[in-house]
Amino acid sequence: MALSTRLTSSLRPALAALRWAAPRQCRGLSTPQGSEPSLNLGGIFPPLTTPFSPTQEVDYAQLEGNLRRYASIPFRGLVALGSNGEYPYLATRERVEVVSCVRRALPRDRLLLAGSGCESTQATIELTVSMAEAGADVALVVTPCYYRGAMTTAALVHHYTEVGDASPIPVVLYSVPANTGLDLPVEAVITLAQHPNIIGIKDSGGDITRMGLMVHKTRQEDFQVLAGSASFLLASYAVGASGGVCALANVLGDPLCQLDHLYRKGQWQEARDLQHRLIEPNTAVTRRFGIPGLKKAMEWFGYYGGPCRAPLASLSPAQVEELRSTFSANGWL
Numbered sequence: 001m002a003l004s005t006r007l008t009s010s011l012r013p014a015l016a017a018l019r020w021a022a023p024r025q026c027r028g029l030s031t032p033q034g035s036e037p038s039l040n041l042g043g044i045f046p047p048l049t050t051p052f053s054p055t056q057e058v059d060y061a062q063l064e065g066n067l068r069r070y071a072s073i074p075f076r077g078l079v080a081l082g083s084n085g086e087y088p089y090l091a092t093r094e095r096v097e098v099v100s101c102v103r104r105a106l107p108r109d110r111l112l113l114a115g116s117g118c119e120s121t122q123a124t125i126e127l128t129v130s131m132a133e134a135g136a137d138v139a140l141v142v143t144p145c146y147y148r149g150a151m152t153t154a155a156l157v158h159h160y161t162e163v164g165d166a167s168p169i170p171v172v173l174y175s176v177p178a179n180t181g182l183d184l185p186v187e188a189v190i191t192l193a194q195h196p197n198i199i200g201i202k203d204s205g206g207d208i209t210r211m212g213l214m215v216h217k218t219r220q221e222d223f224q225v226l227a228g229s230a231s232f233l234l235a236s237y238a239v240g241a242s243g244g245v246c247a248l249a250n251v252l253g254d255p256l257c258q259l260d261h262l263y264r265k266g267q268w269q270e271a272r273d274l275q276h277r278l279i280e281p282n283t284a285v286t287r288r289f290g291i292p293g294l295k296k297a298m299e300w301f302g303y304y305g306g307p308c309r310a311p312l313a314s315l316s317p318a319q320v321e322e323l324r325s326t327f328s329a330n331g332w333l
Contacts, residue, residue: 037199037222037223037224037242038199038222039111039137039138039170039199040076040242041076041111041172041199041200041224041226041242041243042076042224042242042243043074043075043076043077043243043257043260044075044076044243044244044246044249044253044256044257044260045075045076045077045078045079045111045113045226045243045244045245045246045249046070046075046078046079046245046246046247046249046250046253047079047082047083047084047085047245047246047247047249047250048063048066048078048079048080048082048084048085048102048250049066049084049085049086049250049291049294049295049298049305050063050081050085050086050090050098050309051063051066051304051305051306052306052307052308052309053306054306054307056307056309056310058090058094058097058098059304059306060097060098060101062304062306063098063101063102064101064105065304066298066303066304067102067105067106068105069302069303070253071105071107073253073254073257074257075110075249075253075257076110076111076243077106077110077111077112077113077137078102078106078110078111078112078113079113079114079115079140079245080098080099080102080112080113080114080115080136081095081098081099081114081115081116081140082113082115082140082174082245083142083176083179083204084247084250084291084294085098085115086291086308086309086312087115089309089312090309092127092130095115095127095131096130096131096134097134099112099114099131099134099135099136100134100135102135103134103135103136104135111137111138112135112136112137112138113136113137113138113139113140113172113245114131114134114136114138114139114140115139115140115141115142115174116128116130116131116136116139116140116141117140117141117142117143117144117174118144119144119145119146120144121144121158121159121162121163124141124144124159124163125162125163125166125167128141128163128166128167128168128169128171129166129167129168131169132167132168132169136169137169137170138169138170138171138172138199139163139167139169139170139171139172140172140174140202141160141163141171141172141173141174142174142175142176142179142180143156143173143174143175143176143180143182143184144156144159145180145181145182148180148181148182151182153185153187153188153191156184156185156188157188157191157192160173160188160192160195160198161192161195164192164195164196164197164198165197167197170197170198170199171195171197171198171199172198172199172200172201172202172226173189173192173198173200173201173202174201174202174204175201175202175203175204175205175228176202176204176205176228177204177205178204178205178287183205183210184201184203186210186213186214186217189201189214189217189218190214190217190218193217193218193221193223194221196222198223199222199223199224200223200224200225200226200242201214201223201224201225201226202226202227202228202245203225203226203227203228204228204229205228206228206229206231206232208232208235208236208238208239211225211227211236211239211240211241212239212240215239215240215241216240219240224241224242224243225240225241225242226241226242226243226244226245227241227243227244227245227246228244228245228246229244229246229247229282229286230244230246230247230248230249230252230256230278230279230282231278231279231282231283231286233246233256233259233260233275233278234259234263234271234272234275237263243260244256244260246282247282247285247286247294248278248281248282248285248286250294250298250303251281251285251294251297251298251300251301251303252278252281252301252332255274255277255278255332256278258274259271259274259275259278262274277330277331277332278330280326280329280330281297281326281327281330281332284297284322284323284326284327285297285323288323289315289319289323290312291308291312292308292312292313292314292315293315293319293323295307295308296314296315296320296323297323297327300324300327300333
């Protein structure tokens with residue numbers, strides 16, 4: 001019997017009990033009622049950066065300092081160990097400790113999503129269980145991609161089904177083709193949405209037609225679609241997305257929460273105007289300059305950015321000036 005199967009069989013009774021235990025209520029979870037989701041992911045989630053010291057060790061004191069500043073912003077929750085958290089560069093013990101640190105600092109009414117995707121199903125299950133023990137409310141599981149040619153719809157459905165069966169917390173799928181070279185097929189998403197422990201997807205590809213189709217095809221399920229970028233947040237809302245996991249929220253958290261608020265109030269003109277001002281800064285801290293650009297911009301708004309872990313390199317002076325000009329031209333500096 002495969003290890004993942006043994007884990008699933010041995011853990012399932014305990015996981016079922018954990019899933020419906022009292023802590024759900026103190027973390028803002030709710031019992032399913034009508035068409036309402038069992039766990040509401042509506043709102044803005046910043047995918048936290050991981051602060052490093054000048055010697056490239058995880059700086060937990062600076063992480064706690066950023067978390068104190070974020071506490072005043074009306075985020076739905078936080079994401080630890082997403083792509084912007086330099087997840088591939090952290091050791092397993094660091095990943096677990098980062099989640100523990102965030103959980104200790106996070107108000108109990110805010111959700112904590114934690115990245116736990118690994119290349120093998122077995123490793124993903126083991127890390128997902130560790131993330132639950134560290135205090136995560138939801139596991140964010142990126143697509144395995146090293147052998148992407150073999151990652152067929154059937155293979156990915158099997159992988160995520162095994163993870164969903166074994167996880168003590170709900171699972172959100174994570175498709176980020178810019179990093180993995182792999183789009184999680186819509187057919188796989190539709191199938192996986194029927195799993196009782198798979199509650200959504202973070203889609204960072206930016207294909208609004210694809211996002212709208214996923215919303216449409218999973219509308220009978222307890223399943224939500226999250227936009228993976230601030231650049232297309234409002235467009236995603238227009239086709240039925242529930243919320244956004246946006247790198248720019250590390251820098252401009254209040255404006256992104258305001259955009260979410262305007263959309264929910266039906267103030268489309270104001271929301272559109274705000275969305276327009278967020279596109280270029282978001283592109284600058286994602287596709288243009290990546291995590292080094294995101295961390296540099298954080299410093300201008302009172303957060304600790306600091307260095308990245310090698311081999312990611314700091315921006316050149318010319319790149320810093322270009323980044324600053326982008327924020328200034330849109331009225332943020």
